[in-house]
Amino acid sequence: MEIDPVTLEVLRNALQAIAEEMGVTLTRTALSPNIKDRRDCSTAIYTARGELVAQAEHIPLHLGLMPTVVKKTLEFYPPETLRPGDTIIINDPYISGSHLPDICLISPVFMGEELLGIVANLAHHVDVGGMVPGSMATTATEIFQEGIRIPPVKLSQGGKLNEELLRVLAQNVRNAATFWGDIQAQIAANTVGARRLAELAARVGGAELKRYLRAVIDYAARRFRKALKELPPGIYTFTDYLEGDGLTADPIRITATVTIGEEGLKVDFTGTSPQVRGPVNATRGVTLACVYYAVKAVCDPELPASEGIAYPLTVITPPGTLVNPTFPAPVAHANINTAQRIADVVFGALAQAVPERVAAAGTGSMSNFAIGGLDSRGRYYSYIETYGGGQGGKCGQDGMDGVHVNMTNTLNTPVEVIEMEYPLLVARYGLVPDSGGPGEYRGGCGLCREITLLREATVSVSTERSSFTPWGLAGGLPGRNSRCLLKRPGCDWEVMPGKFTLTVPAGTTVILETAGGGGFGDPRARAPEAVRRDVKNGLVSREAALADYGVVLNEDCEIDWIATQAKRRETKRLP
Template identity: 40%
Template sequence: MAPHGRRAAGNGRAASLPIGSAARAAPAAGLVPGKRGLDRSRCLPPRRAARWGSLARARDRRRAGVDHGAASGHGGRGRRLRQPAGERVSADAVDPITLGVVWGALQSICVEIGSTVQRTAYSIQAREGQDFSVAVFDAQGRMSAQGPYSPGHMGAMSFAIRNFMDAFPADRLEPGDTLLLNDPQLGSGHFPDFLVTQPCFWKERLVGFGVNLVHHTDVGGSRPGSQAVEGIFDYHQEGLRIPPVKIVEAGRENATALAIIAANSRVPRNVLGDLRSQRASLLVGEQRLRELHERFGAETVAACVDAMLDQTEQRVRARITEMRDGAYEFEDFMDDYGTGTPPLRIHVTVTVAGDRLAIDFDGTDAQTESGLNSYFNYTRSYVYAAVKCLTDPYGPMNAGALRAVEIMAPEGCFLNPRRPAGGGPRAAICSRVFEVILGALAPALPEAVTAANSHFCNATFGAWDPVRRRRFVGYELIHGGIGGRAAKDGCEAMSSPYNAANIPVEAVEANTPVIVERFGFIPDSAGAGKQRGGLGVRRDVRILGESIKFTNLSERHRFAPFGLFGGRPGKLGRTVVNPGTDRERQIGGKASVDLDYGDVVSFQLAGAGGYGDPRERDPEAVRRDLRLGLVTPEGARGDYGLET
């Protein structure tokens, strides 16, 4: 397949091609279940056709890069997870009212854990930016419910809990224990994400786990913020790596472990404060989970979880069967992995076969000698997020939603790197993973997909504050537009697919010595279409620090957010230092640079892609955009042929 959608640097992805030019489908016959079993099997067997033969060969050579189903209730390593001892209640025997009450309670527990994190966290990215996730798991390690926070951790959590259980089996756990890990391959893909879990016991019986994951401000490494792309050749340069460990044992803090963590951070107060916030929120979750078991009993709750997982699986599978069987391909490109480096290709083949999906990233570029790699748990998370959004967006999010999906990525590609590859800035990759799934399945689900979004900027910087006489680490989280949809324009200043938030100006200025001098939309930046994309966002920040070490993390400076079904790509983004002065200079999206006191950094995000032919746009919608200042008269004339 020819590389579709690729352009020379600066021009972005191909603009007005029909979706068939960017994603194509090939017929595939029905599948016969293989030896891995019919019980919720997620692994597709080899086929005679060349395309399916490649899947079989890939499975043999990429054992580390295949999702074998541990997160959906399979233990891996030949084990089948078992219900804890006790009288078993059949999922079929649970009445719908009890099921609804238990499901609502589990959702409520997740929200209460999350709201406790937001109210008690020290760092602004958790407190204001909502860069965290929470979930509740049963005693088998299956996700029972997830909170309405970042989807980027859901796949990672599902597999990390199995890694916790391998390191600390049930007979090594007791009430009051709290476990922590941040290993990128075992957890969420980079060191700043501290994944914390607490077992819940009821009547001396393990009945489940509360889990949360918070992005921490700084965990050491070569650059403040621990997310450098440039100058990284392995993860030992990125900060402190923590295997599964008890940070609290039987209610007593592990002072030695906490001292090591604090000593390796540039902002130890924030890190320890956030870590204790995570534990406090899980204490709330543990209390609520015990109350739920006190009300209904362990067997009934377990049966409800079984029923919820089965029903969620059925909903996802039913939606998949509505798609036309076939193999759908798509690819897109990351701008680079540092100043002067080439683009990175992400290629995906999504195979629809009956009620199952096989998603294969064969053809994706090799891992990089930089920080820009995505460990497989993280890649998997945004595949799951995309599939869930397309198939069952309003249904429960639990392990059942993952059962119908098999994910593969070649070991050694930058979406499944070998240890000890860097991965600190892997957040820059997740939007592309999400979007190539949407691009591939656009022909199958045209009403459900969106065009590409603006991407985001997650710059970090460290400096000396001459007023407060202390060092600080600054954190920017800026979100732009969402791609156009079949029936609506894209939204502005929204976080897709991360489900985080733009950090308020007041919070940034109150916590770090910066002044936000400008924050608004960029007119004419949206990709034109029958339904236009969301506008890009511009945010200018003056940093009042000395000896500033600045690390950019942005995308869509070279490859514009693509449009769908004739929609045009959004305008390219850029990052400019000291705009409008004789010291103006443009820096790359992954650049690490030194800045001076009072320098201004202008983050200018790309516009999101449009959906449908711009000539079919309602003229009144164009006039409305003109009145609101979202489109200029020149843009209305050039993109839509509207004379003003």
């Protein structure tokens, strides 16, 4: 029976709407600011065999992780063994592909006795145990130090909640009440998704819906293969580096070789460093997500997220390397840093093929900032936030300022929420002037946040690009490095490494400045009016306008056109 294109588009959008409604349910009913305010979560719909059909537009990293976790879970619980009212919980990275704070709930959806499909959601919990509050120690050397591992187990069976299991899990985290609340929100999200999918099946018929679930995936695969044919055939290689694993500052090599041919696209990570002792190792699921995202962004950004994206791609991740470690390597910070660098190297390789489609390097990290301890009432708290930075400039467009880029898409935590929920004081929050890489299209500026701890606590910071600058493209200059400063009471400011975990006394202040994005194109080709606007907005200083862009401004911030033309005729500034 043929697939009707109109029906396909109607049902594809209906399925997408269900996934989005699941996401709204999750974020509006969660307790932790990390989920309800920052939206560090994803929701999706699958076929009965665990193939991704539709995913809410939350976090790109989860595009590869969620299909991995559902398929792996179905190896433990085959579809034919599932029953109405079942829900499976899992967070083990060596099965799910993520890191321990990401807890996934998976629920089958039935129409009578017929299995229609599967709904699932993944949410980052603020604490899952381990050696530090927030479960994101930069000094972990094995996964056992990062928190409690949950294999695929039934959280509910036949609609009956396994409260004994939940009590065991809550006993092993620092924020038990928050954990319970966020789990209930995840259950609610799946309940809504299952109800809406069953309602859709009742309208169109169960067999017809299942047929179109498959058709959505096939459509994405056909469209993606067509988009890949627009890339020039060839072999393109790029290398970039992580700035240490949290235990040492030794650079860690990540190499990607992209081969574009008639049959599709292959990404080979041979040449990447072996797995390391620190917690920046990335499971294959993380690596796959980064490849899917980068290739999709370059070839067909509007392509709906589904399993079809994976069909034309081949990804080689040598076992025992940074991008496919063996158990029990720690992995907590792979999502934060390594994922961003994997995306960078794939983009760097693709820039050699289609430079007009690729942005310069962005801030290069999700820049995790975690603070945890006891509040004034003796209760554990965990403040966790990932900070945005500068987006790289691209052909025809400046990079955005102070945003998350590439593998993440979370929001920030409002200052008022931070000070209401935690014993913390936010003294400063804003953009970092001159941090965006100069170019015809400027890189975005990084963020700065200054926080003072009102009580003794453990601080964990994990960022990148403090040594290696975010690279520019087509003659654009690099963005400015990240920077972290710490000041204990009565002491001078200390310059901190990009990754550290430290217990500090009350009154300690921490400043984290994230990296800017690289510029695209010759800075001297930038429109002088755009430079003047950046200066008026506080994004570029007068000094940088002159030195980087050759734009001379008078005291009223107006362009001195004669002086500017003369300055731009001088020898161009080299990177």
